[in-house]
Amino acid sequence: MDLDTVRTFVAAADAGQFQEAAAELAVTQQAVSKRIAALERNLGVRLFTRTARGAELTIDGQAFLPHARELLRVAERAVASVLPGRRPLRVDVIASRGAASGLMRGFHRAHPEIELDVVMLFEIETALAAIRSGAIDTSFRAVAVPGRPLPEDIESVRVLDEPLQLLTGPAHALAGARSVTVAQLAGHRIWMPGIVPGTEWAAYYDDLVAEFGLTIEATGPNFGSDALLDTIADTPALATFMGEQTRLVWPAGHGLRRIPVTDPTPVYPHSLLWHRDNPHPALATLRSHLAAATAGHGAAGTWAPDWATSR
Amino acid sequence: MDLDTVRTFVAAADAGQFQEAAAELAVTQQAVSKRIAALERNLGVRLFTRTARGAELTIDGQAFLPHARELLRVAERAVASVLPGRRPLRVDVIASRGAASGLMRGFHRAHPEIELDVVMLFEIETALAAIRSGAIDTSFRAVAVPGRPLPEDIESVRVLDEPLQLLTGPAHALAGARSVTVAQLAGHRIWMPGIVPGTEWAAYYDDLVAEFGLTIEATGPNFGSDALLDTIADTPALATFMGEQTRLVWPAGHGLRRIPVTDPTPVYPHSLLWHRDNPHPALATLRSHLAAATAGHGAAGTWAPDWATSR
DNA sequence: TATGGGTACAACCGTTGGCTGTGTCCGGGC
DNA sequence: GCCCGGACACAGCCAACGGTTGTACCCATA
Numbered sequence: 001m002d003l004d005t006v007r008t009f010v011a012a013a014d015a016g017q018f019q020e021a022a023a024e025l026a027v028t029q030q031a032v033s034k035r036i037a038a039l040e041r042n043l044g045v046r047l048f049t050r051t052a053r054g055a056e057l058t059i060d061g062q063a064f065l066p067h068a069r070e071l072l073r074v075a076e077r078a079v080a081s082v083l084p085g086r087r088p089l090r091v092d093v094i095a096s097r098g099a100a101s102g103l104m105r106g107f108h109r110a111h112p113e114i115e116l117d118v119v120m121l122f123e124i125e126t127a128l129a130a131i132r133s134g135a136i137d138t139s140f141r142a143v144a145v146p147g148r149p150l151p152e153d154i155e156s157v158r159v160l161d162e163p164l165q166l167l168t169g170p171a172h173a174l175a176g177a178r179s180v181t182v183a184q185l186a187g188h189r190i191w192m193p194g195i196v197p198g199t200e201w202a203a204y205y206d207d208l209v210a211e212f213g214l215t216i217e218a219t220g221p222n223f224g225s226d227a228l229l230d231t232i233a234d235t236p237a238l239a240t241f242m243g244e245q246t247r248l249v250w251p252a253g254h255g256l257r258r259i260p261v262t263d264p265t266p267v268y269p270h271s272l273l274w275h276r277d278n279p280h281p282a283l284a285t286l287r288s289h290l291a292a293a294t295a296g297h298g299a300a301g302t303w304a305p306d307w308a309t310s311r
Numbered sequence: 312m313d314l315d316t317v318r319t320f321v322a323a324a325d326a327g328q329f330q331e332a333a334a335e336l337a338v339t340q341q342a343v344s345k346r347i348a349a350l351e352r353n354l355g356v357r358l359f360t361r362t363a364r365g366a367e368l369t370i371d372g373q374a375f376l377p378h379a380r381e382l383l384r385v386a387e388r389a390v391a392s393v394l395p396g397r398r399p400l401r402v403d404v405i406a407s408r409g410a411a412s413g414l415m416r417g418f419h420r421a422h423p424e425i426e427l428d429v430v431m432l433f434e435i436e437t438a439l440a441a442i443r444s445g446a447i448d449t450s451f452r453a454v455a456v457p458g459r460p461l462p463e464d465i466e467s468v469r470v471l472d473e474p475l476q477l478l479t480g481p482a483h484a485l486a487g488a489r490s491v492t493v494a495q496l497a498g499h500r501i502w503m504p505g506i507v508p509g510t511e512w513a514a515y516y517d518d519l520v521a522e523f524g525l526t527i528e529a530t531g532p533n534f535g536s537d538a539l540l541d542t543i544a545d546t547p548a549l550a551t552f553m554g555e556q557t558r559l560v561w562p563a564g565h566g567l568r569r570i571p572v573t574d575p576t577p578v579y580p581h582s583l584l585w586h587r588d589n590p591h592p593a594l595a596t597l598r599s600h601l602a603a604a605t606a607g608h609g610a611a612g613t614w615a616p617d618w619a620t621s622r
Numbered sequence: 623t624a625t626g627g628g629t630a631c632a633a634c635c636g637t638t639g640g641c642t643g644t645g646t647c648c649g650g651g652c
Numbered sequence: 653g654c655c656c657g658g659a660c661a662c663a664g665c666c667a668a669c670g671g672t673t674g675t676a677c678c679c680a681t682a
Contacts, residue, residue, distance in 0.1 A: 001313075001314045001386060001390075002312075002313050002314070003312045003313070003314065006389075017658095017659070017660090018659075018660065019658080019659060019660085027640075027641090028640075028641060028642085029659075029660070029661095030640080030641075030642085030660085030661080030662090031639075031640055031641075032660095033660060033661060033662095034639070034640080034661095035639085037661085038638095038639090043390065043393050044393075044394075044395075045393045047393075050647095050659085050660060050661085051648080051659085051660090052647065052648035052649055052658075052659065052660090053648085053649080053658080053659075054658095054659070054660090055659085055660080058446075059401070059430055059432070059441055059446040059447055060393045060446070062428075062430040062431070063392045063393060063398075063399075063401055063428040063430055064389060064392055064393050066428070066429075067385065067388055067389030067392050067428075068389060070385050070389070071382070071385050071386060071389055074378065074381050074382050074385050075312060075382060077378055078317075078375060078378035078379060078381070078382055079312075079354065081374045081375055081378050082354050082355075082356045082358075082371045082374060082375050083355075084355075087374075088374075090370070090374055117373075117374040117377070117378075118377075119370055119373040119374055120373070121370070130370055135369075135370040135371070136370055328627095328628070328629090329628075329629065330627080330628060330629085338671075338672090339671075339672060339673080340628080340629075341629090341630080341631090341671080341672075341673085342670075342671055342672075343629095344629060344630065344631095345630095345670070345671080346670085348630085349669095349670090361628085361629060361630085361678095362628085362629095362678095362679080362680095363627080363628065363629090363678065363679035363680055364627080364628075364679085364680075365627090365628065365629090366628085366629080
């Protein structure tokens with residue numbers, strides 16, 4: 001199906017005749033007739049009843065019309081999503097089921113009129129380059145890995161400290177605990193495949209290991225979160241970390257346990273990053289929304305790396 | 312823009328390479344390459360970065376992808392709306408802003424998963440023919456105009472008695488009344504352009520006039536509801552009837568008054584009509600929803616024509 | 623360095639889709 | 653009752669689009 005054909009159908013329905021629609025679309029009446037005929041042939045139904053005074057919609061045509069309009073609206077939005085000027089606010093999140101996505105869902109509920117596009121970049125250096133080039137407007141990240149301070153033109157504010165939880169299978173030694181302390185984790189094998197050296201999340205877990213003497217294994221190929229959860233569920237000696245707000249796609253009752261960690265609670269510090277000169281109006285709205293909607297960070301009893309501060 | 316091109320884009324994005332997408336779509340790799348290149352040319356942005364191992368989305372591509380998927384979903388629904396088998400429930404209402412639309416909105420809120428298509432037919436004979444032919448599934452109408460009983464194969468149930476209100480401008484003699492009796496209306500000019508003889512709503516107002524000795528003028532061309540409201544607002548000697556649940560599109564504070572009518576309250580009897588043998592599953596859902604959601608009819612102090620009964 | 627997998631470019635060609643010219647149908651006016 | 657004007661459909665023509673085959677190029681890997 002061709003959107004020009006759909007546009008022709010809508011124009012003809014609005015005009016009530018092919019002739020006028022043809023004038024609007026700057027084609028001949030014959031072209032409109034052909035397009036409509038082709039559309040009717042494709043759909044297998046008659047859309048117009050031709051009369052001497054023009055053409056009026058059949059019942060099928062009436063039913064099709066709102067769908068056709070919607071199609072054109074969606075197409076327009078799709079084109080706008082990649083248009084250089086005045087496009088939807090483009091937000092980078094770490095993972096589609098992570099805490100940043102939750103924040104964006106909240107923002108969308110509060111401001112449904114603001115168009116959003118969500119993308120996922122790999123790590124902070126890519127995100128910074130994209131922010132500086134204008135390809136994205138903002139990013140949720142843990143900022144300022146040691147030795148790599150944020151550039152001058154990038155601003156950031158810490159918006160969410162997300163507590164880490166221990167995820168275990170039902171046969172794990174700690175599976176029955178209602179909460180565990182960081183000290184208790186020493187000696188247990190914590191498995192986090194998919195950690196890529198050099199990324200800001202790798203730096204976070206490096207610091208966590210160094211601070212509390214944990215054992216985190218990043219070995220083995222990363223077959224995706226499904227495979228990870230599968231292995232965790234079946235292996236008594238393995239556990240993993242997971243953000244408190246991460247949404248698991250997992251059959252209920254499979255025996256996975258999410259156990260809070262205390263003394264202190266490691267929190268992952270999400271910051272919002274944006275370019276100093278970005279003029280997108282929705283960016284200011286997002287910033288004030290997050291300032292109002294998110295609690296303060298650095299609460300007592302939590303731990304985050306030294307470098308995870310906002311300016 | 313061509314939907315096949317969009318489909319190709321989505322397939323390539325999912326596959327991560329053109330070759331595999333080409334196999335899925337049963338075209339050559341070169342065709343996919345051409346289509347993507349054409350799409351990129353149309354949009355003016357690069358959607359993929361070509362690598363030795365395939366093609367991965369750029370940021371623009373990532374932003375465009377969900378819109379492309381939505382486009383395909385909407386297109387599928389659009390085609391389904393005219394497909395003979397298993398199409399959305401097709402409902403005929405008298406007017407887009409009338410009471411039946413309100414009932415359908417309530418049904419949609421209660422059952423958002425049920426796809427609906429709303430059409431508007433002119434009068435009951437057309438609607439009956441459409442129901443019998445299967446072109447529509449159900450219709451909201453006042454049924455059984457005298458001398459034209461419902462055919463054997465059409466069933467109906469009265470679902471809503473909608474009280475009529477008097478609509479006046481601010482300078483009308485009755486504008487200050489909190490309610491008026493039918494007897495008080497005698498002698499006042501009530502203007503209802505657009506009433507077409509032979510329709511079931513014309514029959515309703517004929518009966519109303521005959522029963523209570525009112526003066527209803529249907530003269531003059533019908534320039535649409537905007538022009539009607541305009542005239543009512545500016546003309547002290549004119550008033551009109553309007554369903555209690557009709558939504559007016561009118562600037563607030565323009566001085567239009569909606570005045571309840573009593574002793575008795577004329578009600579417009581909306582019935583749901585459907586074909587005895589219609590197998591559409593959503594039809595049964597709609598019927599039980601309306602049975603639960605709508606109050607009984609024939610309340611004390613109301614009036615409707617004798618013929619407005621359901622079987 | 624050779625190889626394999628993946629993409630882009632070129633040439634060819636059938637089909638699509640637009641335009642012009644013409645036929646047909648219907649309603650309104652003389 | 654006839655004619656005319658307006659509106660849609662059909663036929664023929666042609667350019668442009670889009671698909672296929674063949675081939676070159678690029679890059680990661682062994």
